Amino acid sequence: MALLRITSPHAHGPMSTQRVMQQVLLAALPGIVVLTYFFGFGTLVNILWGSLLALSFEALALKLRGRDIGFYLKDYSALVTATLLGIAMPPYAPWWLIAVGIASAIILAKHLYGGLGYNPFNPAMVGYVVLLISFPVQMTAWTAPRGVGEVPGLLDALQACFLPALYDGVTQATPLDVLKQNNSLLIEQLWEDNPIFGRWAGLGWEWANLAFLAGGAWLLYRRIFTWHAPVAMLLSIALLSAIFYDGGSSASGGSPLFHLLSGATMFGAFFIVTDPVTSAVSLRGRLIYGALIGMLVYIIRVSGNYPDAIAFAVLIMNFAAPFIDHYTQPPTYGHRKKTEQH
Amino acid sequence: MLADYSILLIGAILVNNFVLVQFLGLCPFMGVSNKLETAMGMSMATTFVLTLASACSYLTYNYLLEPLGLAYLKTISFILVIAVVVQFTEMVVRKSSPLLHRVLGVYLPLITTNCAVLGVALLNINKDHNFLQSLFYGFGAAAGFSLVLVLFAAMRERLAVADVPQPFKGAAIGMVTAGLMSLAFMGFAGLV
Numbered sequence: 216m217a218l219l220r221i222t223s224p225h226a227h228g229p230m231s232t233q234r235v236m237q238q239v240l241l242a243a244l245p246g247i248v249v250l251t252y253f254f255g256f257g258t259l260v261n262i263l264w265g266s267l268l269a270l271s272f273e274a275l276a277l278k279l280r281g282r283d284i285g286f287y288l289k290d291y292s293a294l295v296t297a298t299l300l301g302i303a304m305p306p307y308a309p310w311w312l313i314a315v316g317i318a319s320a321i322i323l324a325k326h327l328y329g330g331l332g333y334n335p336f337n338p339a340m341v342g343y344v345v346l347l348i349s350f351p352v353q354m355t356a357w358t359a360p361r362g363v364g365e366v367p368g369l370l371d372a373l374q375a376c377f378l379p380a381l382y383d384g385v386t387q388a389t390p391l392d393v394l395k396q397n398n399s400l401l402i403e404q405l406w407e408d409n410p411i412f413g414r415w416a417g418l419g420w421e422w423a424n425l426a427f428l429a430g431g432a433w434l435l436y437r438r439i440f441t442w443h444a445p446v447a448m449l450l451s452i453a454l455l456s457a458i459f460y461d462g463g464s465s466a467s468g469g470s471p472l473f474h475l476l477s478g479a480t481m482f483g484a485f486f487i488v489t490d491p492v493t494s495a496v497s498l499r500g501r502l503i504y505g506a507l508i509g510m511l512v513y514i515i516r517v518s519g520n521y522p523d524a525i526a527f528a529v530l531i532m533n534f535a536a537p538f539i540d541h542y543t544q545p546p547t548y549g550h551r552k553k554t555e556q557h
Numbered sequence: 558m559l560a561d562y563s564i565l566l567i568g569a570i571l572v573n574n575f576v577l578v579q580f581l582g583l584c585p586f587m588g589v590s591n592k593l594e595t596a597m598g599m600s601m602a603t604t605f606v607l608t609l610a611s612a613c614s615y616l617t618y619n620y621l622l623e624p625l626g627l628a629y630l631k632t633i634s635f636i637l638v639i640a641v642v643v644q645f646t647e648m649v650v651r652k653s654s655p656l657l658h659r660v661l662g663v664y665l666p667l668i669t670t671n672c673a674v675l676g677v678a679l680l681n682i683n684k685d686h687n688f689l690q691s692l693f694y695g696f697g698a699a700a701g702f703s704l705v706l707v708l709f710a711a712m713r714e715r716l717a718v719a720d721v722p723q724p725f726k727g728a729a730i731g732m733v734t735a736g737l738m739s740l741a742f743m744g745f746a747g748l749v
Contacts, residue, residue, distance in 0.1 A: 326722070327721070327722065327725050328716070329720030330720065333720055333721070335715065341740075344741060344744075348740055519747045527744025530737070531744070534708050534712060534741065538593075538707060
């Protein structure tokens with residue numbers, strides 16, 4: 216082991232992984248509160264049960280790999296993964312569904328690749344996509360938000376999670392789903408006929424998205440990530456939906472406001488796309504990365520089979536991130552660009 | 558007309574990607590993806606050969622096998638056509654452009670064994686594509702193969718330095734990555 220001798224004064228880097236992860240958890244709080252208000256305690260149960268499982272799986276994987284369990288558990292990364300997956304999953308999911316998702320996220324997507332910092336795919340999104348492909352029925356069962364239907368209480372939420380066989384819930388299509396199935400109505404009529412669309416982009420959804428936007432803005436202010444990827448993603452969604460808005464006809468893809476504030480747009484933009492490990496690294500690369508995610512999300516939302524596509528788009532671009540980095544590497548200081556070198 | 562062909566292209570590149578959705582051409586996908594440079598060479602060579610081979614096999618089937626009532630010989634004759642196309646390409650490239658030969662040369666013989674090439678030729682017959690459609694379908698299949706191969710190669714360069722647990726090093730983690738990618742590509746379902 217090489218011992219480096221450096222003279223004082225030493226500047227202390229305050230941003231440890233632990234601190235970053237804590238702040239991400241904190242920034243997700245407003246969104247979680249809004250989701251809990253509109254959809255009941257399901258999301259909270261998802262997150263708590265998921266966290267418990269995530270810590271256990273993380274400890275198990277670390278033990279199998281012969282690493283220091285205490286040190287790595289304290290970096291909060293497993294908790295962040297569990298929280299993100301818990302938010303993304305529909306509330307009132309059965310316990311085994313969450314367990315399968317967390318196991319795929321922590322063991323398959325993270326520890327097989329060498330743990331935090333080496334994973335090429337966002338663990339929470341891998342968990343989500345594995346579940347969505349394997350259990351599409353359970354993964355698309357969202358309950359009606361407060362104002363449209365009854366919101367189940369805490370006991371119901373616990374029963375739904377741990378005794379799913381005895382639980383009888385009411386599910387309702389999400390606004391993105393309803394718009395996708397729209398075959399004949401003008402957008403305005405659709406809004407009037409379905410109370411689920413709320414004011415702009417869906418009852419509950421619009422406020423959840425605004426809350427995640429607020430949390431994300433705070434993270435940006437704290438310089439946890441740069442603005443490039445999320446802004447590029449939101450801009451490309453807004454631009455594409457503006458182009459294909461079609462004046463609100465029956466074939467319209469939905470307004471830019473709808474696409475920005477519905478589904479997982481803001482949550483994805485500020486909590487998933489900004490993942491420092493799996494996104495592109497260079498600033499120009501992040502712009503491309505974000506813009507392409509926005510494009511894929513819009514395309515799949517409007518003409519694919521799935522109502523929302525943050526997870527798919529992020530995974531596909533995770534796959535492309537090393538390639539983007541390879542071609543957007545800035546020249547090192549003092550050197551000219553590669554093309555000019557002879 | 559234009560829409561038909563773009564749907565055919567998008568379908569072959571993304572929705573029914575030959576590697577990640579139809580699981581064809583996995584040998585070069587795993588074998589030639591260790592370095593980005595070689596993956597680039599391989600994808601260019603494959604694009605060229607695949608497009609040409611799908612056109613040639615279409616002509617062979619429709620103007621030789623079908624009139625003679627020998628349609629049942631299509632698999633074996635396509636293998637022959639592909640081998641000839643590959644050899645012919647190699648000879649032409651070597652004589653006409655030494656530079657291109659240096660870039661593509663070593664990969665050309667490997668393409669003979671790429672099952673995506675045979676797959677495209679057979680699928681063209683199954684789907685009743687006309688000549689132009691066969692050409693586009695072949696090009697789309699090759700573009701999809703190239704896209705995935707190049708991205709995968711860039712990612713494997715990063716995986717090579719990752720702290721992967723011993724039993725999963727090398728091809729194993731490559732397979733896991735390909736599986737996860739396959740999951741992600743299922744998101745394109747329903748686009749065309």
